[in-house]
Amino acid sequence: MDGRRTLLVLAAGAGLVVAPAATASAAPPVTGGCHAFGAHVAGLATSLGPVFGATASGVASSGPQAFPTNVEHPEQAFFCG
DSSP: OHHHHHHHHHHHHHHHHHHHHHHHHTSOOOOOOOHHHHHHHHHHHHHHTHHHHHHHHHHHTTSTTHHIIIIIHHHHHHHHO
16 A cells, blocks of 8 residues: 555645646737846836836726726737837
8 A cells, every 4th residue: 555655645746746837828929028128117117116016007907808908909010119
């Protein structure tokens, strides 16, 4: 019984390691973005502090895909061309 228990524990441990990796690899690819856009976002977050997060949260909670559609994609187009 000890050999079976060891095998079961090893299999469960391997599943815990493999499952997150498989989930991460199934994530959609990152699109858009460039250094200028990243610098812009970092500057806003630094200068506005908590207001930046509150504003982003307000837009994001206004509807499905509201933040990417109304903020992220237009700003990426502007800064990244």
